[in-house]
Amino acid sequence: MTAPxxxxxxxxxxxxxxxxxxxxxxxxxxxxxxxxxxxxxxxAGWAVECPLLPGHGTAxxxxxxxxxxxxxxxxxxxxQRLAERVEGRIVIGGLSMGGTLTVWLATRHxxxxxxxxxxPVVASAGQLRDIVRAGVDMGQDTMAGISSDIADPDSSELAxxxxxxxxxxxxxxxxxxLQPSLASISVPILLxxxxxxxxxxxxxxxxxxxxxSGPVERIVLERSYHVATLxxxxxxxxxxxxxxxTKVTAL
Numbered sequence: 001m002t003a004p005x006x007x008x009x010x011x012x013x014x015x016x017x018x019x020x021x022x023x024x025x026x027x028x029x030x031x032x033x034x035x036x037x038x039x040x041x042x043x044a045g046w047a048v049e050c051p052l053l054p055g056h057g058t059a060x061x062x063x064x065x066x067x068x069x070x071x072x073x074x075x076x077x078x079x080q081r082l083a084e085r086v087e088g089r090i091v092i093g094g095l096s097m098g099g100t101l102t103v104w105l106a107t108r109h110x111x112x113x114x115x116x117x118x119x120p121v122v123a124s125a126g127q128l129r130d131i132v133r134a135g136v137d138m139g140q141d142t143m144a145g146i147s148s149d150i151a152d153p154d155s156s157e158l159a160x161x162x163x164x165x166x167x168x169x170x171x172x173x174x175x176x177x178l179q180p181s182l183a184s185i186s187v188p189i190l191l192x193x194x195x196x197x198x199x200x201x202x203x204x205x206x207x208x209x210x211x212x213s214g215p216v217e218r219i220v221l222e223r224s225y226h227v228a229t230l231x232x233x234x235x236x237x238x239x240x241x242x243x244x245x246t247k248v249t250a251l
Contacts, residue, residue, distance in 0.1 A: 014042035014046070022048075022092045023037055028160040030056050051075070090112050099121060122182070123207040136166055161197070194226060194228050
């Protein structure tokens with residue numbers, strides 16, 4: 001890292017048990033977007049890991065050289081840390097790219113009790129991927145940021161103001177590579193979708209629901225935009241996530 005961690009973007013860990021919750025933030029974001037949900041689990045007695053992914057939460061220059069392999073490795077390490085300190089089962093939850101990482105972990109760890117995907121990136125980016133690749137081929141490093149898509153004017157996301165293109169392209173490539181594995185996911189899923197999302201089209205949620213082989217419980221948030229964990233419906237989201245996690249760890 002070339003810069004210190006932004007105040008508020010620090011990783012979050014909480015002791016508890018017997019079960020654990022792994023919370024994963026999104027692209028260009030940091031744990032601040034997942035902290036309220038992570039803290040809600042901690043207050044309910046769960047052990048919690050909410051990691052800061054490589055290149056995030058400091059300065060944009062730190063993110064430019066990072067790729068999916070860095071973020072997925074960090075997510076796997078966080079999962080292993082949590083697994084080492086809980087005797088029960090683990091539920092994984094993620095927002096946006098954090099949802100992608102959540103799905104990816106579920107393809108590798110059939111033992112998880114369930115996953116919570118909040119506006120996940122799981123479908124092909126199509127034309128957007130071509131546009132990003134064209135920008136990279138032309139030597140462009142960044143484009144306008146995608147952060148703070150929140151309906152509540154009193155809430156904001158602590159994230160980078162610009163979007164790095166090469167890292168974004170690596171996310172799109174990872175999503176493509178993930179497609180054949182989606183059907184292998186048989187764990188219960190709580191799938192949270194904002195009806196108005198200006199970052200990740202809601203059809204991503206439909207795609208995931210259609211592709212997996214396990215049970216899917218769906219929630220549509222009518223008042224929240226992409227960063228639903230910080231938006232108007234956050235209380236409902238937290239309550240439903242706790243209820244879902246409690247249910248699936250009791251199975």
